[in-house]
Amino acid sequence: xxxxxxxxxxxxxxxxxxxxxxxxxxxxxxxxxxxxxxxxxxxxxxxxxxxxxxxxxxxxxxxxxxxxxxxxxxxxxxxxxxxxxxxxxxxxxxxxxxxxxxxxxxxxxxxxxxxxxxxxxxxxxxxxxxxxxxxxxxxxxxxxxxxxxxxxxxxxxxxxxxxxxxxxxxxxxxxxxxxxxxxxxxxxxxxxxxxxxxxxxxxxx
Amino acid sequence: xxxxxxxxxxxxxxxxxxxxxxxxxxxxxxxxxxxxxxxxxxxxxxxxxxxxxxxxxxxxxxxxxxxxxxxxxxxxxxxxxxxxxxxxxxxxxxxxxxxxxxxxxxxxxxxxxxxxxxxxxxxxxxxxxxxxxxxxxxxxxxxxxxxxxxxxxxxxxxxxxxxxxxxxxxxxxxxxxxxxxxxxxxxxxxxxxxxxxxxxxxxxx
Amino acid sequence: xxxxxxxxxxxxxxxxxxxxxxxxxxxxxxxxxxxxxxxxxxxxxxxxxxxxxxxxxxxxxxxxxxxxxxxxxxxxxxxxxxxxxxxxxxxxxxxxxxxxxxxxxxxxxxxxxxxxxxxxxxxxxxxxxxxxxxxxxxxxxxxxxxxxxxxxxxxxxxxxxxxxxxxxxxxxxxxxxxxxxxxxxxxxxxxxxxxxxxxxxxxxx
Amino acid sequence: xxxxxxxxxxxxxxxxxxxxxxxxxxxxxxxxxxxxxxxxxxxxxxxxxxxxxxxxxxxxxxxxxxxxxxxxxxxxxxxxxxxxxxxxxxxxxxxxxxxxxxxxxxxxxxxxxxxxxxxxxxxxxxxxxxxxxxxxxxxxxxxxxxxxxxxxxxxxxxxxxxxxxxxxxxxxxxxxxxxxxxxxxxxxxxxxxxxxxxxxxxxxx
DNA sequence: TATGAATGAGGCTTCATTCAT
DNA sequence: TATGAATGAAGCCTCATTCAT
Numbered sequence: 047x048x049x050x051x052x053x054x055x056x057x058x059x060x061x062x063x064x065x066x067x068x069x070x071x072x073x074x075x076x077x078x079x080x081x082x083x084x085x086x087x088x089x090x091x092x093x094x095x096x097x098x099x100x101x102x103x104x105x106x107x108x109x110x111x112x113x114x115x116x117x118x119x120x121x122x123x124x125x126x127x128x129x130x131x132x133x134x135x136x137x138x139x140x141x142x143x144x145x146x147x148x149x150x151x152x153x154x155x156x157x158x159x160x161x162x163x164x165x166x167x168x169x170x171x172x173x174x175x176x177x178x179x180x181x182x183x184x185x186x187x188x189x190x191x192x193x194x195x196x197x198x199x200x201x202x203x204x205x206x207x208x209x210x211x212x213x214x215x216x217x218x219x220x221x222x223x224x225x226x227x228x229x230x231x232x233x234x235x236x237x238x239x240x241x242x243x244x245x246x247x248x249x250x251x
Numbered sequence: 252x253x254x255x256x257x258x259x260x261x262x263x264x265x266x267x268x269x270x271x272x273x274x275x276x277x278x279x280x281x282x283x284x285x286x287x288x289x290x291x292x293x294x295x296x297x298x299x300x301x302x303x304x305x306x307x308x309x310x311x312x313x314x315x316x317x318x319x320x321x322x323x324x325x326x327x328x329x330x331x332x333x334x335x336x337x338x339x340x341x342x343x344x345x346x347x348x349x350x351x352x353x354x355x356x357x358x359x360x361x362x363x364x365x366x367x368x369x370x371x372x373x374x375x376x377x378x379x380x381x382x383x384x385x386x387x388x389x390x391x392x393x394x395x396x397x398x399x400x401x402x403x404x405x406x407x408x409x410x411x412x413x414x415x416x417x418x419x420x421x422x423x424x425x426x427x428x429x430x431x432x433x434x435x436x437x438x439x440x441x442x443x444x445x446x447x448x449x450x451x452x453x454x455x456x
Numbered sequence: 457x458x459x460x461x462x463x464x465x466x467x468x469x470x471x472x473x474x475x476x477x478x479x480x481x482x483x484x485x486x487x488x489x490x491x492x493x494x495x496x497x498x499x500x501x502x503x504x505x506x507x508x509x510x511x512x513x514x515x516x517x518x519x520x521x522x523x524x525x526x527x528x529x530x531x532x533x534x535x536x537x538x539x540x541x542x543x544x545x546x547x548x549x550x551x552x553x554x555x556x557x558x559x560x561x562x563x564x565x566x567x568x569x570x571x572x573x574x575x576x577x578x579x580x581x582x583x584x585x586x587x588x589x590x591x592x593x594x595x596x597x598x599x600x601x602x603x604x605x606x607x608x609x610x611x612x613x614x615x616x617x618x619x620x621x622x623x624x625x626x627x628x629x630x631x632x633x634x635x636x637x638x639x640x641x642x643x644x645x646x647x648x649x650x651x652x653x654x655x656x657x658x659x660x661x
Numbered sequence: 662x663x664x665x666x667x668x669x670x671x672x673x674x675x676x677x678x679x680x681x682x683x684x685x686x687x688x689x690x691x692x693x694x695x696x697x698x699x700x701x702x703x704x705x706x707x708x709x710x711x712x713x714x715x716x717x718x719x720x721x722x723x724x725x726x727x728x729x730x731x732x733x734x735x736x737x738x739x740x741x742x743x744x745x746x747x748x749x750x751x752x753x754x755x756x757x758x759x760x761x762x763x764x765x766x767x768x769x770x771x772x773x774x775x776x777x778x779x780x781x782x783x784x785x786x787x788x789x790x791x792x793x794x795x796x797x798x799x800x801x802x803x804x805x806x807x808x809x810x811x812x813x814x815x816x817x818x819x820x821x822x823x824x825x826x827x828x829x830x831x832x833x834x835x836x837x838x839x840x841x842x843x844x845x846x847x848x849x850x851x852x853x854x855x856x857x858x859x860x861x862x863x864x865x866x
Numbered sequence: 867t868a869t870g871a872a873t874g875a876g877g878c879t880t881c882a883t884t885c886a887t
Numbered sequence: 888t889a890t891g892a893a894t895g896a897a898g899c900c901t902c903a904t905t906c907a908t
Contacts (some may be wrong), residue, residue: 052870054870054871055869055870055871056870056871059871063871076372077373078373079369079370079372079373081286082373084897084898084899085898085899085900086897086898086899094872094873095872095873095874096873096874096899096900097872097873097874097875097900097901097902098871098872098873100899100900100901101870101871101872105899105900106898106899106900157369157372157373160365160368160369160372161369161372163365163369163427163430164284164365164366164368164369165284166430167284167362167365167366167430168283168284168287173430176430176431177431177432177433180431180432181432184432204436204439205439205442205443207436207439208436208439208440208441208442208443208444209443211428211432211435211440211443212421212440212443212444212447214424214428214431215420215421215424215425215427215428216417216420216421216424217420217424218424218427218428218431219419219420219421219422219423219424219425219427220420220424221427222368222420222423222424222426223416223419223420223423225368225371225372225378225381226381226382226385226419226423227382227385227386227389227416228382230416231409231412231413234409234410234412234413235413235416235417236413237410237413238410238413238414238416238417238451239413239417241450241455242417242447242450242451245446245447245450246443246447250446259888260888261888264888268888289880289881289882290881290882290883291881291882299889299890300889300890300891301882301883301890301891302883302884302885302889302890302891302892303888303889303890303891305882305883305884306888306889310882310883311881311882311883464867465867466867469867473867488783489779489780489782489783491696492783494901494902494903495902495903495904496902496903499870504868504869505868505869505870506869506870506903506904507868507869507870507871507904507905507906508867508868508869508870510903510904510905511867511868515903515904516902516903516904567779567782570775570778570779570782571779571782573775573779573837573840574694574772574775574776574778574779575694576840577691577694577772577775577776577840578692578693578694578697583840586840586841587841587842587843590841590842591842594842614846614849615849615852615853617846617849618846618849618850618851618852618853618854619853621838621842621845621850621853622831622850622853622854622857624834624838624841625830625831625832625834625835625837625838626827626830626831626834627830627834628834628837628838628841629829629830629831629832629833629834629835629837630830630834631837632778632830632833632834632836633826633829633830633833635778635781635782635788635791636791636792636795636829636833637792637795637796637799637826638792640826641819641822641823644819644820644822644823645823645826645827646823647820647823648820648823648824648826648827648861649823649827651860651865652827652857652860652861655856655857655860656853656857660856667891669891669892670890670891670892671891671892674892678892699876699877699878700877700878700879701876701877701878709893709894710893710894710895711878711879711894711895712879712880712881712893712894712895712896713892713893713894715878715879715880716891716892716893720878720879721877721878721879
């Protein structure tokens with residue numbers, strides 16, 4: 047797995063410490079960016095010495111990679127929830143829109159996402175993790191659309207994929223919107239977003 | 252201006268040198284990211300000594316700020332083109348979609364945009380420039396939509412603004428899509444994107 | 457003694473533990489050098505926690521000092537053997553040559569010796585131990601040469617000392633030879649070494 | 662070549678700076694050992710900032726490697742001198758003995774040599790350089806012995822090689838002697854060393 | 867006695883920036 | 888105007904050592 051560090055006798059403690067570091071690092075990266083945040087600051091935020099962090103992570107890079115992995119798992123669980131919800135898929139997805147917008151519109155989370163994306167441009171490992179994550183997400187979404195009770199069951203696969211791309215694009219783009227327009231009114235936005243998504247969720251015409 | 256540097260005897264030459272640096276830096280940032288590219292590499296790419304760059308830019312930060320400014324101007328001119336085009340606004344905008352997608356889908360340009368956005372999260376000056384640029388862009392778009400020959404002339408301003416946000420969100424999101432899914436098929440994408448945009452450009456229902 | 461550490465309730469166990477550490481450390485130093493081997497590795501090799509080692513040794517330096525002491529004792533016993541051997545001294549010494557060459561030609565032992573010598577150049581305590589050890593060795597050798605049955609009984613003391621220096625120099629130099637010329641053929645070497653030693657063991661002319 | 666560093670416009674200055682660093686580093690290594698001497702100390706000794714050193718050497722390791730290379734060249738020139746001297750080879754070599762002993766008996770040089778040898782035990786590059794150097798030295802010596810005017814022209818090659826090993830061993834061993842016996846009387850030593858060498862330089866019996 | 871989590875000083879190296887020329 | 892040698896602060900990381908348990 048991703049274990050390249052010392053074995054720990056007390057796995058629970060170790061996991062707790064890893065989390066301490068991960069949270070602290072995420073916090074620092076949000077505020078200063080990956081390159082702007084130093085191990086010194088991270089260690090202070092985590093309430094542990096800089097050296098000790100290296101008992102849990104092989105390097106600063108390994109930290110951001112773990113953050114990415116953690117985010118991936120979070121996203122998996124979100125799609126799982128969708129899949130488990132009963133009722134009409136279109137309704138379920140549209141109902142989930144509010145939460146999705148909120149998530150993609152949270153400035154501090156967005157800053158971290160952006161940081162990871164920017165890092166991906168020059169760190170192949172991070173890029174691959176993100177791509178893998180995205181691929182899973184597209185798979186999940188496709189299953190929702192063309193699987194059982196899916197609204198696009200008869201649609202050509204290429205078209206479904208394209209629709210997913212556009213949907214993901216809107217949502218992903220929200221990361222940027224809030225940053226570029228802090229006055230953004232989320233409620234108003236939803237009024238325009240909902241019809242847009244409906245267009246994408248139902249057969250054209 | 253953003254001039255914080257010494258006066259130059261030959262303003263034309265100075266401007267040429269500034270451009271040399273800007274292009275070189277943009278190139279390096281694209282390839283290595285803002286933090287990954289060093290002044291040494293930039294200076295080599297620009298064909299001038301590292302020290303000399305400081306006769307034109309106060310700091311490395313000032314360089315990326317100037318790059319942002321340059322990109323802003325580029326965008327202004329694009330919207331100007333739209334405004335100058337005769338004929339139906341919806342048609343004009345939909346016809347421009349291909350070029351827009353291409354622009355936002357170019358990986359190397361996208362890397363630079365991402366770099367600027369990530370930098371914005373921690374550099375207030377960059378953030379303000381980008382926001383100002385975005386504000387202008389929204390103004391221009393609004394004018395296209397509700398101004399003369401605009402398809403949304405009767406629509407409430409809040410709604411128009413919200414539609415713009417969604418439109419910008421899709422386009423901005425494309426930056427991420429190509430990075431997260433390198434196999435992205437742009438032609439297929441356009442087939443789903445066009446109806447989406449049409450939904451946003453015309454009154455609902 | 458060199459005891460600077462806490463009193464131990466069970467001296468026998470303590471001694472066993474000290475030996476465990478000494479052997480492990482010698483092993484690590486051979487493989488990685490004094491600076492290359494960390495306390496973590498030593499403790500793992502010794503089968504005991506890093507912290508616990510400090511109950512037996514005040515510091516990493518104290519460990520190498522103890523190793524030197526141990527080696528000294530080994531050498532004393534070797535000279536004792538020579539002294540106890542009956543028969544002609546020259547023959548005895550020449551017969552012991554094979555084993556001496558073997559010992560000084562063993563790469564892993566040589567690495568440790570070199571490590572100690574290099575350490576001596578900057579650790580006065582180590583230097584003194586080694587010098588003391590060498591002094592004893594010279595005394596022993598002198599006794600063999602000018603004492604009862606010694607081949608150089610009539611020779612001036614200064615000359616005897618000088619011969620000893622040269623003999624020790626050849627043997628010590630072997631440490632380097634094997635390292636600098638891994639292809640070194642020990643059997644051939646002995647053919648040239650034996651006449652050399654004979655020259656040094658018998659009156660000149 | 663060994664160039665992995667920035668190109669320099671003024672090669673003379675660059676060479677001077679490299680030498681500054683090399684001398685300073687050699688000095689520090691002598692006093693504190695390779696691992697004991699930090700870049701900070703080296704840079705202070707060299708009268709230049711730590712960062713600047715990296716314009717001339719890729720790493721601390723590269724520094725010691727260069728020192729080894731420098732020593733190699735020095736040794737080549739010594740053998741060259743021997744080869745160029747007219748007259749009887751045995752006489753020439755025995756006459757050169759004084760200088761050789763002096764060289765191998767210099768404590769500060771010896772400390773550095775020891776440092777390099779110890780480093781060789783764990784740095785393959787250093788080991789290879791030293792071995793290459795030693796191989797050249799043996800070649801040169803062999804040429805002196807069996808070449809034109811050589812005293813061992815008829816002798817079997819294996820035996821010649823073995824004699825060389827023993828000669829080199831004595832000389833190399835002197836490094837250790839001075840360190841282990843600071844009272845060593847060099848003049849007396851020479852009295853015993855000369856007959857020894859003569860034994861090795863002339864056919865046995 | 868024994869552990870190993872935790873510390874923190876110090877190591878090597880990078881890089882934006884300055885300045886004499 | 889232009890250079891690039893030089894600086895030095897700051898970065899990431901290692902490791903001998905300590906201490907609560």
